[in-house]
Amino acid sequence: MKYSKHMLNILTAKKFKGIGDAWIFKNLKKDLPLEEILSLLKKHLIKENSTDDEKEKFTEKYFKEKQKEVINNLDKLSGFYDGIVVFGDKNFPKLRTNQKIKDIDHPMVLFYKGDISLLDLSNHNVAVIGLLEPDEFIEKQERDIVDRLAKNNITIVSGLALGCDRIAHHQALCSGSKTIAILPSPLNNIIPKQCNPIAEYIGNKGGLLITEYYDEPESKYELNGRFIRRDRLQALFSDSVLLIASYSKSMSDKDKSCDSGARHAMEKAKAYGITRAVMYSTSNIKDDKYALNRELMKSDKDIIVVNPHAINDTIDRLLIKEEKQKSLF
The missing domain is CATH 1.10.150 (DNA polymerase; domain 1)
Structure with missing residues (x-):
């Protein structure tokens, strides 16, 4: 090429x-x-x-x-991608923010497989993110919400991690919607390996895989940085970001097994002025898996709360695409 x-x-x-x-x-x-x-x-x-x-x-x-x-x-990537777009190209995706963002946060080169037009501003994209290890109740509730979004012609964005990410992608496909997976790795080395089959399906069946990376990280530190960088793209390419469930920052700091990717994405969404939402009901009040949801509800009075037991009554604001000016950067 x-x-x-x-x-x-x-x-x-x-x-x-x-x-x-x-x-x-x-x-x-x-x-x-x-x-x-x-x-x-x-x-x-x-x-x-x-x-x-x-x-x-x-x-x-x-x-x-x-x-x-x-x-x-x-x-070495030959055959694993359909194209490469560079900042300044006519088809380089616009960012879904009206805010001036830091230079370091701007994507410059994107490798993709699938339909790059899913990142057009005319497309209604909602990021769905959360835990690496949700229980069966969280999974059931997440699937119900994603199904409702998908059946309203919303494209589901996520990070192709295990747990809530993979569930979001899978349910979007099952519900007949398109889905966008944003990766922290090159397209010839999907991370985690368990997500290879669904990644291949997304890329070949009308969805989209995108990444900023074409080579392997030189250290674990660099790899960790790529995961965090991936999280910001979930916000920049979405009209809203929905948190299914996640641990609080204090829990993540104390126990590294409590994943923090969802928190990074929610923080970036706030910084970029992207609509934020959480899944929550009063039955979750003592469940640590919803600690971040509770923190966000307490600190942000404008956050959308989607009740999994009353989806039809609480999801309307996520179904409406707000008009945003094209990013000037």
């Missing part, structure tokens, strides 16, 4: 020490000549007081060597 020069320059620049997503968005929103990119990189190193050895690496020869490594990794 032929790769765009702009995309290759972005991915190559990210290979250099100290160059992150914020720098990329600030400096490489447009396709620049290589000489200008090298000049910007050198200025950044001088500003960061980098060593002479590091500065010497910013030559055209070294840049092109790193670009060959990028191309080799991209070639």
Whole structure:
């Protein structure tokens, strides 16, 4: 496949020490000549007081060597994706926020398999997120809610994790809706492996798989960061975010087995001005699995509360797509 020069320059620049997503968005929103990119990189190193050895690496020869490594990794993805979109491309998806967001939060390159038009602003997308290990009662209630959303032509967005994410994707498909899975890994290495079958079905049957990644993380720290980065995209590409169930921050901090991905997504939704909702009823008042739901209800009077025992009476606000101006960024 032929790769765009702009995309290759972005991915190559990210290979250099100290160059992150914020720098990329600030400096490489447009396709620049290589000489200008090298000049910007050198200025950044001088500003960061980098060593002479590091500065010497910013030559055209070294840049092109790193670009060959990028191309080799991209070639390994052959057959696993349908396309790549870069910020500035006509079909690069608009973000569903009216807020000015941090440079670091802007996606710049997306690899996808399936129908990229599901990210068009005209499409009504609702993210459904939650626990990695929901009990059977939570699963039943989640399926009922997703079924109602799906039958109102709403596309279900989630992160293809185990538990509530996978349930959301599966129920959307069972209810005849489209679903979007946002991944923390390359398309040739679905994480977790247990989600490979449903990922393949989504990508080949009218849904959409998207990721910012084409290579493997170099450390566990980087992998953890990718999960958190994935969480923000669930908010940026959704009209609203619905939390099924999750533990509180204090529980997650105390016990790392209490997953925190849903909390990250809900925090980002608030920062971006995206509508937030929680599933809750008074019967959950002593259940720790709903601790985050309770915290959010207490701190945000505008949050939508969907009662799983009275879905028809409480879900209406999620069925209405609010008109938002296109992101200017």
